[in-house]
Amino acid sequence: xxxxxxxxxxxxxxxxxxxxxxxxxxxxxxxxxxxxxxxxxxxxxxxxxxxxxxxxxxxxxxxxxxxxxxxxxxxxxxxxxxxxxxxxxxxxxxxxxxxxxxxxxxxxxxxxxxxxxxxxxxxxxxxxxxxxxxxxxxxxxxxxxxxxxxxxxxxxxxxxxxxxxxxxxxxxxxxxxxxxxxxxxxxxxxxxxxxxxxxxxxxxxxxxxxxxxxxxxxxxxxxxxxxxxxxxxxxxxxxxxxxxxxxx
Numbered sequence: 001x002x003x004x005x006x007x008x009x010x011x012x013x014x015x016x017x018x019x020x021x022x023x024x025x026x027x028x029x030x031x032x033x034x035x036x037x038x039x040x041x042x043x044x045x046x047x048x049x050x051x052x053x054x055x056x057x058x059x060x061x062x063x064x065x066x067x068x069x070x071x072x073x074x075x076x077x078x079x080x081x082x083x084x085x086x087x088x089x090x091x092x093x094x095x096x097x098x099x100x101x102x103x104x105x106x107x108x109x110x111x112x113x114x115x116x117x118x119x120x121x122x123x124x125x126x127x128x129x130x131x132x133x134x135x136x137x138x139x140x141x142x143x144x145x146x147x148x149x150x151x152x153x154x155x156x157x158x159x160x161x162x163x164x165x166x167x168x169x170x171x172x173x174x175x176x177x178x179x180x181x182x183x184x185x186x187x188x189x190x191x192x193x194x195x196x197x198x199x200x201x202x203x204x205x206x207x208x209x210x211x212x213x214x215x216x217x218x219x220x221x222x223x224x225x226x227x228x229x230x231x232x233x234x235x236x237x238x239x240x241x242x243x244x245x246x247x248x
Contacts, residue, residue, distance in 0.1 A: 010092065031116050033121050037066075041064075080155050081156045115139050118144075119144065120145075129187065144191075146205045147168070187219070189220060189223070
């Protein structure tokens with residue numbers, strides 16, 4: 001399997017972040033790691049191997065990135081609004097550095113990129129897709145909690161938090177922008193019903209977001225696995241391998 005590592009500098013953050021590409025051809029999928037994860041985590045936890053046949057066959061190329069959670073959403077000493085503001089630097093890196101790199105790697109142009117992630121990575125996938133469906137029209141989300149306030153949030157909640165909380169802004173979408181999202185965006189929400197899916201809030205949040213998307217008529221699919229399926233990598237490997245072939 002072809003693997004390629006690059007470091008992309010972020011002016012907003014002031015340092016470089018890693019991107020690792022797996023594959024030689026196929027639909028590009030930008031993968032966000034779980035909380036405070038690194039670009040190599042997806043492969044290290046068997047997620048790349050779980051879809052190796054698709055990667056080797058040239059059906060998909062995976063672009064896995066470092067997180068910025070330690071300085072933003074996972075920084076529990078900071079009030080929620082400051083965490084959300086800091087997330088803006090990560091968004092800038094993704095949009096201004098990672099997306100052009102993916103487009104260049106695909107041979108140029110401005111083609112669509114799918115996004116995916118597990119746990120906090122699922123939050124990033126959904127949030128980026130909803131905010132930037134022009135770039136990311138498909139989000140594949142596994143065991144996510146889509147309300148940042150649930151992550152030991154405290155302090156004020158202003159615009160930065162609101163506009164990065166799908167659990168908040170999805171219910172207020174309307175007008176031309178909503179119509180455009182209905183024509184553009186597709187969301188896959190997957191969650192088990194076993195151990196830790198309740199304590200992480202993932203199961204409740206997944207159901208809630210599915211309801212919001214349904215109320216707004218946005219194309220989505222909700223797939224709940226059994227009570228023996230926990231919030232953990234073995235579950236996500238099986239779910240990822242089950243769903244990805246339909247999208248590439």
